[in-house]
Amino acid sequence: MLPRYSALLTDLYQFTMLQGYLEQGMEEVAVYEFFVRKLPPGRNFLLAAGLEQALQFLETVAFSTEEVAWLEQTGRFSPKLLDYVANFRFSGDVDAMAEGTVFFTDEPILRVVAPIPVAQLVETRLINLLHFQTLVASKAARVVLAAPGKLLVDFGLRRAHGAEAGLLAARACYLAGFGGSSNVLAEREFGIPSYGTMAHSFVQAHADEAQAFANFAHAQPGNVVLLIDTYDTEAAAHKVVALALRLAQDGIRIKAVRLDSGDLGEHARKVRAILDRGGLRETGIFASGNLDEFELARLAAQQSPISGFGVGTRLLTSSDAPYLDCAYKLQEYAGRPRRKRSEGKATWPGRKQVFRSYGPDGRMVGDILALEQDRHPGEALLKPVMRGGKRLTPAASLAEARALAAAELARLPEGLRQLDKAAPYSMEVAQSLQDLARTLDRQHG
Amino acid sequence: MLPRYSALLTDLYQFTMLQGYLEQGMEEVAVYEFFVRKLPPGRNFLLAAGLEQALQFLETVAFSTEEVAWLEQTGRFSPKLLDYVANFRFSGDVDAMAEGTVFFTDEPILRVVAPIPVAQLVETRLINLLHFQTLVASKAARVVLAAPGKLLVDFGLRRAHGAEAGLLAARACYLAGFGGSSNVLAEREFGIPSYGTMAHSFVQAHADEAQAFANFAHAQPGNVVLLIDTYDTEAAAHKVVALALRLAQDGIRIKAVRLDSGDLGEHARKVRAILDRGGLRETGIFASGNLDEFELARLAAQQSPISGFGVGTRLLTSSDAPYLDCAYKLQEYAGRPRRKRSEGKATWPGRKQVFRSYGPDGRMVGDILALEQDRHPGEALLKPVMRGGKRLTPAASLAEARALAAAELARLPEGLRQLDKAAPYSMEVAQSLQDLARTLDRQHG
Numbered sequence: 001m002l003p004r005y006s007a008l009l010t011d012l013y014q015f016t017m018l019q020g021y022l023e024q025g026m027e028e029v030a031v032y033e034f035f036v037r038k039l040p041p042g043r044n045f046l047l048a049a050g051l052e053q054a055l056q057f058l059e060t061v062a063f064s065t066e067e068v069a070w071l072e073q074t075g076r077f078s079p080k081l082l083d084y085v086a087n088f089r090f091s092g093d094v095d096a097m098a099e100g101t102v103f104f105t106d107e108p109i110l111r112v113v114a115p116i117p118v119a120q121l122v123e124t125r126l127i128n129l130l131h132f133q134t135l136v137a138s139k140a141a142r143v144v145l146a147a148p149g150k151l152l153v154d155f156g157l158r159r160a161h162g163a164e165a166g167l168l169a170a171r172a173c174y175l176a177g178f179g180g181s182s183n184v185l186a187e188r189e190f191g192i193p194s195y196g197t198m199a200h201s202f203v204q205a206h207a208d209e210a211q212a213f214a215n216f217a218h219a220q221p222g223n224v225v226l227l228i229d230t231y232d233t234e235a236a237a238h239k240v241v242a243l244a245l246r247l248a249q250d251g252i253r254i255k256a257v258r259l260d261s262g263d264l265g266e267h268a269r270k271v272r273a274i275l276d277r278g279g280l281r282e283t284g285i286f287a288s289g290n291l292d293e294f295e296l297a298r299l300a301a302q303q304s305p306i307s308g309f310g311v312g313t314r315l316l317t318s319s320d321a322p323y324l325d326c327a328y329k330l331q332e333y334a335g336r337p338r339r340k341r342s343e344g345k346a347t348w349p350g351r352k353q354v355f356r357s358y359g360p361d362g363r364m365v366g367d368i369l370a371l372e373q374d375r376h377p378g379e380a381l382l383k384p385v386m387r388g389g390k391r392l393t394p395a396a397s398l399a400e401a402r403a404l405a406a407a408e409l410a411r412l413p414e415g416l417r418q419l420d421k422a423a424p425y426s427m428e429v430a431q432s433l434q435d436l437a438r439t440l441d442r443q444h445g
Numbered sequence: 446m447l448p449r450y451s452a453l454l455t456d457l458y459q460f461t462m463l464q465g466y467l468e469q470g471m472e473e474v475a476v477y478e479f480f481v482r483k484l485p486p487g488r489n490f491l492l493a494a495g496l497e498q499a500l501q502f503l504e505t506v507a508f509s510t511e512e513v514a515w516l517e518q519t520g521r522f523s524p525k526l527l528d529y530v531a532n533f534r535f536s537g538d539v540d541a542m543a544e545g546t547v548f549f550t551d552e553p554i555l556r557v558v559a560p561i562p563v564a565q566l567v568e569t570r571l572i573n574l575l576h577f578q579t580l581v582a583s584k585a586a587r588v589v590l591a592a593p594g595k596l597l598v599d600f601g602l603r604r605a606h607g608a609e610a611g612l613l614a615a616r617a618c619y620l621a622g623f624g625g626s627s628n629v630l631a632e633r634e635f636g637i638p639s640y641g642t643m644a645h646s647f648v649q650a651h652a653d654e655a656q657a658f659a660n661f662a663h664a665q666p667g668n669v670v671l672l673i674d675t676y677d678t679e680a681a682a683h684k685v686v687a688l689a690l691r692l693a694q695d696g697i698r699i700k701a702v703r704l705d706s707g708d709l710g711e712h713a714r715k716v717r718a719i720l721d722r723g724g725l726r727e728t729g730i731f732a733s734g735n736l737d738e739f740e741l742a743r744l745a746a747q748q749s750p751i752s753g754f755g756v757g758t759r760l761l762t763s764s765d766a767p768y769l770d771c772a773y774k775l776q777e778y779a780g781r782p783r784r785k786r787s788e789g790k791a792t793w794p795g796r797k798q799v800f801r802s803y804g805p806d807g808r809m810v811g812d813i814l815a816l817e818q819d820r821h822p823g824e825a826l827l828k829p830v831m832r833g834g835k836r837l838t839p840a841a842s843l844a845e846a847r848a849l850a851a852a853e854l855a856r857l858p859e860g861l862r863q864l865d866k867a868a869p870y871s872m873e874v875a876q877s878l879q880d881l882a883r884t885l886d887r888q889h890g
Contacts, residue, residue: 003448003449003450004448005448005608005612005630006630006633008629008630008633009602009608009611009612009628009629009630010602010628010629010630011600011602011603011627011628011629011641012627012628012629012632012639012640012641013627013641013642013643013644014641015629015641016641016642016643016661016664016665016668017643017644017646017647017661019664019665020643020647020660020661020664020665021647021650022664023660023663023664024660024664026650026651030646030650032646067633070633074632076667076668078664116646116650120644120646123603123644124602124603125608127603127604128602128603128604128605128607128608128611129607131603131604132605132606132607135606155456157454157455157456157569157573158456158568158569158572158573158576159572159573159576159768159769159771160573160577160606161577161580161605161606161607161609161610161614161762161767162573162574162577162606162607162608162609162610162612162613163450163454163570163573163607163609164606164607164608164609164610165606165607165609165610166454166573167454167607168607169606182456182457182458183454183455183456183457184453184454184455184456184457184460185450185451185453185454185455187457187519188451188453188512188515194457195457196456196457196458196459196460196461197458197461198458198461198462198465199458199462199565199568200774200775200785200787201462201475201477201561201565201774201775201783202462202465202466204775204778204783204784204785205466205471205475205561205775205778205779205783215465215468215469216461216462216465218468219461219464219465219467219468219469219523220461220464220465222521223461223521229787229788230785230786230787231786231787260787261787261788261789261790262787262788262789313768314768317606317762317767317768318767319767319768322606322762322763322764322767323604323758323759323762323764324604326604329645329646330645330646330649330650333649333650338646338649338650339649340645340649340675341675341676342645342674342675342676342705342706342707343674343706343707344706344707345706
């Protein structure tokens with residue numbers, strides 16, 4: 001199991017508001033929805049991820065005796081609040097889009113229905129979990145689209161933002177279509193195949209590069225991938241050819257070489273020629289180093305002879321867009337729809353549903369953002385996943401989410417599968433929802 | 446205590462290399478250094494952070510029986526490797542710059558000296574811990590410099606990259622000079638003052654905004670900060686004035702109002718006038734919403750009447766530069782200096798020290814990057830912190846690191862304290878180090 005964080009991992013205002021609600025006896029049912037307000041610049045779609053960890057959080061969130069005692073000794077909270085958190089469990093209902101579903105701005109991917117103190121108190125960690133995996137899965141989906149047919153491996157743990165980021169990003173990348181991760185714990189926790197070979201230090205620790213290659217091959221005969229850019233890439237490729245002959249006598253095959261610096265396309269071309277001339281046509285070329293979807297697309301356009309990629313920092317930090325403009329907003333309280341109108345941050349009120357239509361070729365053609373009780377053609381994307389704090393069905397497996405993501409990427413309109421910004425996907429706001437927003441605006445006008 | 450992650454949280458290549466080293470009996474002493482190769486665009490300096498968590502990791506890293514069993518059942522590893530990790534403890538020496546020290550490119554902030562299997566096996570998590578806090582502290586230092594005399598509070602937990610990122614970023618921000626965090630667990634774990642008031646949902650859940658304010662004030666009479674931008678900011682400011690009179694009868698004071706949307710400078714000016722006319726000269730204005738150092742500098746230039754800021758997403762994700770080009774590189778093995786020469790990634794070989802000189806006004810004037818045994822004028826920034834896997838001195842407290850950071854920011858040359866890119870700080874590479882690099886290049890030439 002992954003480390004569980006204390007329920008104190010939240011914003012202080014959750015407790016100050018809770019005290020307000022309890023003081024007034026405000027415990028009627030609230031509806032909150034999580035959605036993204038705007039696509040990051042240059043992006044065409046998002047991929048929902050993180051639901052599994054969000055539901056695990058909701059199933060288990062509780063304050064220990066020590067945590068309640070700590071809250072008490074801060075002297076900030078009423079006995080009513082302390083009593084409330086001591087007995088706190090998430091008891092609400094959740095509807096959500098399945099992990100791996102493509103979605104667009106203003107479309108809720110998760111809805112919580114619960115007494116307002118309950119639904120509010122889980123906000124911070126829910127956002128923290130849904131935001132990050134959705135961020136990385138959405139970026140990883142672009143990398144997958146840019147490199148069809150290539151082995152993609154997440155190499156980003158070291159520069160991910162902490163341990164949990166490294167682990168959950170490995171999951172989000174795999175969900176989006178990656179083949180694996182360098183992260184060993186991600187294999188243990190999530191069954192994600194782990195990949196890894198050697199660092200430059202391994203070569204440097206040896207007096208001789210060829211000797212380093214030979215030693216590595218003999219120590220790992222089933223996984224011989226040799227890093228050849230420590231000193232001179234092409235010179236190292238020749239050493240690999242020479243070594244291959246000797247290794248063949250022991251029945252050891254050099255699976256691939258790895259490039260990690262310089263102009264990867266140029267080096268790959270030269271190295272491929274050297275390996276081919278040396279009879280190593282089956283030896284692949286794996287590349288890493290400052291890669292992202294744009295670099296992969298450039299290499300694909302060159303028909304570069306690289307068979308796989310390690311994609312690290314830029315992917316795991318989603319460096320071109322390191323956050324999503326997402327929110328978890330109150331849409332209804334005590335049966336009455338609510339609408340926030342803060343400048344630039346107005347929301348669509350009420351409990352909503354997203355209806356998606358597909359063309360004859362199976363591709364998505366348009367969504368309707370509507371009220372939950374509306375009936376529209378298309379597939380209703382938000383489905384019940386939790387009632388009264390209990391899951392309705394066993395958790396979807398990561399393999400299922402990954403299969404769904406692959407199907408979703410295949411169903412995307414062609415323009416949206418490109419890396420460049422495309423004409424926006426058709427998202428219609430149902431008349432019923434527009435009418436409701438207008439009515440609420442008039443009430444507060 | 447923070448959740449501890451499994452020692453399996455590492456890159457697979459650490460194990461494949463380890464198998465190589467053990468197979469060859471290569472266990473001589475290696476020297477690795479952690480440094481940053483390039484400053485992010487527009488940045489003038491970096492602030493070292495994360496050493497405390499790095500040392501805690503080194504003191505405690507170990508593989509449990511279950512973890513070793515899991516490695517065994519993957520079928521990938523030799524009995525020699527499994528036996529090695531079962532008994533693994535970090536037994537090396539560490540020298541480091543104190544947390545809160547300003548540093549520049551190519552200057553090591555941490556050096557590990559240990560048998561190569563030991564020093565290599567800890568690489569991934571060491572980088573993961575040092576990189577992230579240094580990233581955020583370096584960004585937070587700019588925010589601090591841009592808003593002198595203002596209360597700064599980290600609001601970023603929800604969009605931080607996972608739980609650990611939220612916690613460690615709160616620490617890094619406080620170290621760099623922030624006044625506190627919204628993160629309650631950061632108060633419990635690190636003693637960082639937590640701040641928080643209300644969300645828009647609190648206002649929206651009430652039928653009437655003024656009633657929401659009154660209820661909040663009565664539930665939290667010692668911490669009355671009212672969020673006034675849910676519907677109409679200036680209209681809400683008038684409600685605050687009216688409410689203040691009634692609250693005064695109960696001895697309750699409105700500490701501040703909070704703005705979270707629109708043109709913060711413009712709203713603050715108008716709200717300040719409304720509050721002042723209403724006799725609320727002591728009521729502060731706190732602002733949040735898409736803030737970063739540039740926006741704070743803009744507001745400061747306008748002499749905006751905002752007394753404090755909640756800075757969130759852009760800070761905790763370091764959104765303009767979400768990663769540092771950092772490395773943990775082998776600099777010496779078995780007593781012989783090593784140099785990586787990969788294109789664009791060449792490193793300075795050997796065990797190094799950074800000597801820093803100060804001018805008559807106490808400001809930093811220049812650094813010398815030298816070999817450890819060199820003698821140069823100035824303060825030697827790398828100091829022994831661990832020997833044989835044991836700390837030499839008790840951990841520096843977070844308060845000490847914060848005080849050092851404040852002193853360091855005050856010692857920065859004026860140009861480097863500005864947000865714009867300044868002429869680079871003077872960093873001289875000692876002749877001894879240049880000679881060593883040349884000698885090694887000739888050996889591999």
